[in-house]
Amino acid sequence: MEKMIGQETLREIDERIPDALRVAFGIHHRVLPPPGPGQHDEIASFAAALLAPRVVDDDSSEPSAAAPPQGGPLRLDFSSCYLPDHDEDAHFGHAETGVLGVADGVGGYRGRGVDAGAFAHGLMHSAFMEVVSAPPGAPVCPLTLLERAHEATAASRAAAASTAAVLSLYGRTLRWAYVGDSGFAVFRGGRMVARSTAQQHYFNCPVQLSSGSGSDRVDKAEVGEAPAKEGDVVVVGTDGLFDNVFDDEMERIVRMGTAMGFSTKNMADVIAGFAYEAARCAYRDTPYSVLSRRETGTNFTGGKPDDITVIVAFIVSQN
Missing domain, CATH: 3.60.40.10 (PPM-type phosphatase domain)
Structure with missing residues (x-):
């Protein structure tokens, strides 16, 4: 949790995650005050980047009881x-x-x-x-x-x-x-x-x-x-x-x-x-x-x- 991302650590970003969830999923209450007129909403941008709906792809496969387990334990x-x-x-x-x-x-x-x-x-x-x-x-x-x-x-x-x-x-x-x-x-x-x-x-x-x-x-x-x-x-x-x-x-x-x-x-x-x-x-x-x-x-x-x-x-x- 201490890996750097830009100028902030993951721990510092983690403190904003509850508000990001609130914004992404329509919970009105925010711990931090909303931005003023013309100010960039960092929390909304953060939510949009990390909580976007999944793009359908073929990279993940459903587990199937018919598929034999492969590899080590x-x-x-x-x-x-x-x-x-x-x-x-x-x-x-x-x-x-x-x-x-x-x-x-x-x-x-x-x-x-x-x-x-x-x-x-x-x-x-x-x-x-x-x-x-x-x-x-x-x-x-x-x-x-x-x-x-x-x-x-x-x-x-x-x-x-x-x-x-x-x-x-x-x-x-x-x-x-x-x-x-x-x-x-x-x-x-x-x-x-x-x-x-x-x-x-x-x-x-x-x-x-x-x-x-x-x-x-x-x-x-x-x-x-x-x-x-x-x-x-x-x-x-x-x-x-x-x-x-x-x-x-x-x-x-x-x-x-x-x-x-x-x-x-x-x-x-x-x-x-x-x-x-x-x-x-x-x-x-x-x-x-x-x-x-x-x-x-x-x-x-x-x-x-x-x-x-x-x-x-x-x-x-x-x-």
């Missing part, structure tokens, strides 16, 4: 950002086994006087303990891990319910399993090439895991795998991210971060920070407001304040 270099609202999200990452997980406690339990985050926290703790006790070098199956974590958490009689997403990288293959609206996106060459699709019973009621007899089963999980490539960027998050940030917005932020040499921590912070601001805007659309109008006939515009968990992982060479 890969690993995940990752960081996370958690911006709590009710503190009902949980997450973990384990570098040695290349496993990431997020969970989101179902907020509806909050109104019943129940700790809505209990099952999410138990689920991620159980998954982490499974991972650290696995034989060194053994591949981790996300679905099996989710099943075992659910069994352990349900046996503990943890309260409430949770959505969850687990991803693992082994060799050159990225695998996933998710339940509900916690999910992930994969970016290659500045383009989103893979994306989870939220599982919902109906609007704002995700498929969910719990200790109760009426719980959705882990076998409802969406599972899949695809060859990974060095340079891929993986973003894992709870619905606090995906409800408030459109795919093209996330794609442009990832391209910006890649162009500026962001660390995983930088990129996770910026994505989560933008989701936080978008969640609190009443005058611009979000995925949540668009779906609300389509599914329930409301005239709602704006975001959905929520816990926001973002994990950003760079797929890099094992060597």
Whole structure:
């Protein structure tokens, strides 16, 4: 982050990035005052240069399960950002086994006087303990891990319910399993090439895991795998991210971060920070407001304040 660009370091430019995002994506509030009449708007120029919509090209290819992985083994270099609202999200990452997980406690339990985050926290703790006790070098199956974590958490009689997403990288293959609206996106060459699709019973009621007899089963999980490539960027998050940030917005932020040499921590912070601001805007659309109008006939515009968990992982060479 100290590489020079003109007369400024990336660290100094980074201090302007939140305003650049606001300008590019129509969030009216700016931390720095707008320029006066006839003055050049450096922030708008910066946003236009680094957050321009992607030009379609053939330089990036979608991951295909049919394409055999080629080359040496890969690993995940990752960081996370958690911006709590009710503190009902949980997450973990384990570098040695290349496993990431997020969970989101179902907020509806909050109104019943129940700790809505209990099952999410138990689920991620159980998954982490499974991972650290696995034989060194053994591949981790996300679905099996989710099943075992659910069994352990349900046996503990943890309260409430949770959505969850687990991803693992082994060799050159990225695998996933998710339940509900916690999910992930994969970016290659500045383009989103893979994306989870939220599982919902109906609007704002995700498929969910719990200790109760009426719980959705882990076998409802969406599972899949695809060859990974060095340079891929993986973003894992709870619905606090995906409800408030459109795919093209996330794609442009990832391209910006890649162009500026962001660390995983930088990129996770910026994505989560933008989701936080978008969640609190009443005058611009979000995925949540668009779906609300389509599914329930409301005239709602704006975001959905929520816990926001973002994990950003760079797929890099094992060597």
